[in-house]
Structure formats: structure tokens, C-alpha cells
Amino acid sequence: MGRESLPATFTTAMARARGVHPRDLYAWRDDGRVVELSRGVFRRADAPPAGYPDLLAVAYRSPVAIVCCRSAAAFHDLSDEISPAVQIAVPTRHRPPRIAYPPTAVFRFEASTFELGLSAVEAAPGEWVRIYDPARTVVDLMRLRGRLGDDVAYGALQHYLRRRDARPAGLLKLASALDVRGPMQRALDVALAQ
Missing domain, CATH: 3.90.105 (Molybdopterin biosynthesis moea protein, domain 2)
Incomplete structure (x- = not known):
């Protein structure tokens, strides 16, 4: 063969x-x-080049995983920084994968809201990888700002609000579902007042 x-x-x-x-x-x-x-x-080697080989590799190693946080922010142009590791989420009761290469950071998200904001990216021709959409990415960065940094969360929010498809009301609805409405509302109030 x-x-x-x-x-x-x-x-x-x-x-x-x-x-x-x-x-x-x-x-x-x-x-x-x-x-x-x-x-x-x-x-x-004779296959068409993969646009996102690291995301593709991680998706094959952990099919349940969803690209999240800084990696999703970089993909959606919500951040100017490149994440040093592919950040993925798995459901809380799922065993987190151990992936040394490409460098990978794993977050555990509640199973009941795990697929909220789920989207996909074509990492290679005809090969799709699960990723959170821009709104979910902003909300997750706000939820995890204590771990990932306020500057990352607020920077992503600023980038998001400059997008043509920005929907602040949608952010608040998603923030309510993910139990971070208060901080998101305050951040939106400040961002929209500027």
C-alpha cells in the first residue's frame, strides 16, 4: 500500500x-x-501546503479540542501578538491531551457551554479545525483575564469593536451564558465611551 x-x-x-x-x-x-x-x-509532502499546520496537528491529536483564547484571537485578528503555544479548550470531564509539539496549552471549559460560539477554519485545503468565533474569543479572554492578562482581554475587545460584524449586544448575551456579564458590561461601557 x-x-x-x-x-x-x-x-x-x-x-x-x-x-x-x-x-x-x-x-x-x-x-x-x-x-x-x-x-x-x-x-x-505532495499535498497542498497547510495554511495552519500547527492547528491541524493539534486537531488530529485531540479531535474534541477547540482552538481558543490567544490562538483564536490571533487567527481572528483580535490581537497583534502571536501565541507562543496553540491554546485549546477541552470539556471539563475530558482528559486533557499532552502535546509537546507544537507547544500546546490546554484549558478546561464547562461541558454545558463548550460548543457555544463554535466555528471552523480551513487549516489546509479541505481540512477543517474547530475554533471559537470572534465573539466567544473575546468573552473567553475576559473570563480568563486574571490568567492571561487584562491587556490581552481589553485589547481583543477593542479590536473586536472595530470589526464591521461587531455586535456588542451579542457579546453581552454570550457573556451572560458564560457568567461574565458584569465585567463585560463594564469593559464595553468604557470602550464605547471613548
Whole structure:
């Protein structure tokens, strides 16, 4: 079975299920026919380039995860900084993945609100990764401002309010669902008064 029978991005388990011996898989990696994106996640060298290979690798390592916080803010142009690690959320009762490369930070979000604001990004042609939308990202940064920093939260809010699709009322509704309405309301009042 040749690597041409494999999808553009695949895991070791997917390759084995198609009859590829690990010896062959690692030989392909060593001679450059496949690229290892993360432990056990590969991409064919002849596949179209992935726009977001780190997000793609993390999604294959933890399919339940959703890209969040600083990583989502960078993707949605809500921040000028690049996150040093891919930040993902998993439901509270889900075992957090241990991913050394790409560097990954895991947050545990309440299962009942886990998929609020869920969106997707095409990380590679035809391959989608779960990510929180801009409004959910702003609200999460406000919720986690004690951990991630006030400047990150308020900066993301400022960037969000400059967007054509900004909906402050939608932010407040989402903030209520995520139990951070008070801080969000105060931050919005200050931001909109300027």
C-alpha cells in the first residue's frame, strides 16, 4: 500500500489501518515523502501546503479540542501578538491531551457551554479545525483575564469593536451564558465611551 492511498494529513493509526507498516511510514518521513507535524500526525509532502499546520496537528491529536483564547484571537485578528503555544479548550470531564509539539496549552471549559460560539477554519485545503468565533474569543479572554492578562482581554475587545460584524449586544448575551456579564458590561461601557 503506497502513501498515495493516504489522505493529505493522517495519523499513524490511519496509516496502519490502510496496511502501511510503521517501518515504511518512518522511512517515508526520513526521506521527505511525508512530514511529521506532531507525534503520530503526518502530512504527505505532495499535498497542498497547510495554511495552519500547527492547528491541524493539534486537531488530529485531540479531535474534541477547540482552538481558543490567544490562538483564536490571533487567527481572528483580535490581537497583534502571536501565541507562543496553540491554546485549546477541552470539556471539563475530558482528559486533557499532552502535546509537546507544537507547544500546546490546554484549558478546561464547562461541558454545558463548550460548543457555544463554535466555528471552523480551513487549516489546509479541505481540512477543517474547530475554533471559537470572534465573539466567544473575546468573552473567553475576559473570563480568563486574571490568567492571561487584562491587556490581552481589553485589547481583543477593542479590536473586536472595530470589526464591521461587531455586535456588542451579542457579546453581552454570550457573556451572560458564560457568567461574565458584569465585567463585560463594564469593559464595553468604557470602550464605547471613548
